[in-house]
Amino acid sequence: MRDEGEAIAPRDGSTWRITALVVMALLGVVVLVALIVTLGGANRQRDQALQLQTHSFDVMILARTLDGMIARSEASLGRYVISGDKRLGRLYYDEWLQAGSGIDQLDRMSRTSTGSRPRIQRLRAAYDLRGKELSLIALSTNYGKNGQALARYYQARDASSLATINQVLDQIIARQRQRLAERTAAAAASVDRSSHIAGVLAVFGSLIVLGAILLGWFTIRALTDRAVAQADADAERKRAEELTAAVEAATGALRVQEAKLRQIQKMEAVGQLTGGIAHDFNNMLAVVLGGLELARRSLKGEATAAHRHIDSASEGANRAVALTRRLLAFSREESLKHEPLVAATLVAGMTDLLDRTLGDAIELVTEDRSDGWRVCADRIQLENAILNLAVNARDAMNGRGTLTIVTGHTALASHAVGQCVAGEYVTIAVGDSGCGMTPDIAERVFEPFFTTKPVGKGTGLGLSQIFALVRQLDGEIGIATAPDQGTTVTLYLPRELSETLADAVAEPAAPATAPRAVDILVVEDDPRVLAATIGALEELGHRVVACDDPLTAPALLDAHRIDIILTDVLMPRQTGPEMIAALPDRFARMPVIFVTGFAGDTEASGVGDHQVLRKPFTLQALEAAIDAVAPHRDTEISIDIAAE
Incomplete structure (x- = not known):
């Protein structure tokens, strides 16, 4: 029991000290609170007295200043x-008005004092x-x-x-002096009282x-x-x-980055897929169009039916070309x-295409209010945007209704529509008589991959591409x-004020005179395209040296007299620009025509200012490209191995 009592005593002493x-x-x-309150009250009274x-x-x-003004x-x-100088008259009038403003200010300053109101009223009456x-x-x-x-x-005088004005001003000044003395005495008394209380509290x-x-010293040790x-x-x-918290924040940031990465990978996959499809598709179209034109030129006599079928095939191939360009634009x-x-x-120019696309149950109405205003844009992209809007409108009308396309013009102020700058704009309005949309859906229609169509009926990319095109055109x-x-x-779309209009014909014009026959090295890894290109060049009367591997091109240049190199851009072992860049210096001035079915090839390093021919091409386009780079007889630059 003694040990237990000795153990309890320290705890009791500790409790007492803590209490x-x-x-x-x-x-x-x-x-401390009393001291703070006392000092705070003293400070407030002092501040109020000072105010x-x-x-x-x-x-x-102000009263003295007002007396001086008058x-x-x-x-x-x-x-x-005395002088009759009107400037002195104006000076009198301005100074008198200033005195009136001084009375108004004096009135505002005296509103809190009930005793000063009658004096101000007497002063104003005497002033008037x-x-x-x-x-x-x-x-x-x-x-x-x-x-x-x-x-x-x-x-x-x-x-x-x-006399009333002077008397009232003197009374106001005397009253303020009296109040000043009273306030000073009250402030001093308040300060003395607060100081005494603060001293007592400070000692305590x-x-x-x-x-x-x-x-606390003893308690802290325990x-x-x-x-x-x-x-x-x-x-x-x-x-x-x-x-x-750090782990949670890092996890959230990681999830956001993963979502962004998935979105980027999705867009990259879409672009690579469409670009690759377009590349292979253009190679096939090059064979189709080349063969059709060779067949057309070989026909003799009254082969009306054959010509009709060939024309139909050419039209279908040309439509495939337009589709390919849209695929490339999408990628x-x-x-x-x-x-x-x-x-x-x-x-x-799109009405026939729109009629065929929309169907007979859709009534197409076009109206022109644009007064001939122009825009600067890519023809295919703008046509594709209008076509996308028309197809969306058809779906909104369930395939039956009226589609209206109105072209017009307007002048917009800054931010009148979205983030637009002030200026003149051409308008293309596509309207439908369909079901319409609620505000929450309308706010999201331009988001990528957003669509209200059932699964498999739409990707949600059409309107987002239109939005991107319009923003790209400012x-x-x-x-x-x-x-x-x-x-x-x-x-x-911003109005274009330049005077040059785009040509209505997409194909280049035929040369005024047929170019002379030249020796051409054709470098192409696809045997079908190589054969079709050789046939087209021979049909035009040129001499051709075939090359299916770009690595063997330098040897063929040494072995043959060559005027022009016509090469594909994308090839497995070596690209066209890489092949041209690796040629010896003696071939540096050799004319080059790059042929590509993938529009992104033209941005590759090494293409430079060389002539570019797009697949699929016609004989007319091929002939124009050769004529553009073919050396004249008086500037012959082909290499003669025998002379060397």
Whole structure:
């Protein structure tokens, strides 16, 4: 039992010390709060006294200033009466108005003082009366009655209104002096009282602090171990919480980055897929078009039916070419050809295509209000945008209704539509009589991969591509829709002011005179395309050296007399630009024609300013490309091995 009592005693003593320390702490807090409140009250009273003193000084200064203004105004009037100088008359009038403004300011400063209101009213009444008296003097002077004006001026010097003004101003100044003295005495008394209370509280607080320090010294020693342990535990817990928060933040950021990466990979996959399909498709089309043209040239006699079938095949192949260009544009690898286009003419040229695409149940109505205004854009991309809008409108009408395409023009202010800049715009509005959209759907229609169509019926890329095209052209796009009210999508494209119009014919014009026969090295890894190209060149009367491997091209150049190199761009072992760059210096001036079915090839390093021929090409386009680079007889640059 003795051991247990000895163990309990320290705990009781510790409890007592803690209780006493808490009590002293509370007393210290009470003293500190009282001291703060006392000093705060003293500071507020001092600040209020200073504000009131400042206000009194301001009122006194303003009263004196007002007296001086009135005196200067009357002095200016006297000089005006004597000299008749109208500038002095204007000076009198301006100074008199300033005095009136001073009375207004004095009135505003005295609103909190009930005793000053009657004096201000008397001052204003005397000022108005005095103004009328001085106005008669100024009016007499203005009409040339200087004698009469001078008499009135001397008479007005003894007027009761002037005496009233001076008396009221003196009363206001005297009143402010009295209040200033009262406020100063009150502030001093308040400061003395607060200082006395603060001194007493400071002494009492000092005693409490000393006692708390002594008591706390013993208590702290008893609680040190427990406090240290608790601090360590708290630190560990805080570090654990911070680590947990960091892990959660990193996990969230990682998820966001993963989502962005998946989106980027998705877009890259789409672009690579469409670009690759277009490349292979163009190779096949090159064979088709080349064979058809060779067949057309070989036909003799009245082969009407054969010509008709060949024409149909050519039309289908040309449509496939347009489809390929749209695929390349979708993959963002198509090189754009911006040219001035008349919007109304472009829409008119699409009517047959739109009729065939939309079907007989859709009534197509076009209207031109553009007055011939032009835009600068890529023809295929703009046609594709209009076609996409028309197809979306057909789907919104469930295949039956009225589609309206209106071309017009307007002038927009800055940010009138979206983020547009101020200027003139050509408008292409595509409207339908379909189901319309709710506001929440209309806000998202231009987002990539967003679609309201069933799975398998749409990718959600059409409208987003149109939005990207319009922004690329520095234009804007607007949409007006409501449920059961139809939808109208309007493209706002900047007006093109250049005078040169785009040619209506896509194929290059035939050369005025047939070029002479030249020796051409054809480098192509695809045997079908190589055969078709050789046949086309021989049909045009040229001599051809075939090369199916770009690595063997230098040897063939050494072995044959060559005027022009015609090479594909993308080949497995070596690209066309790489092959040309690796040729010896003696072939540096050799004319080169690059042939490609993938529009992105033209951006490859090494193509430079060389002639580029797009697959599939016609004999006419091939002949024009050769004529553009063929050396003239007087500037022959082909290599003659025998001469070397």
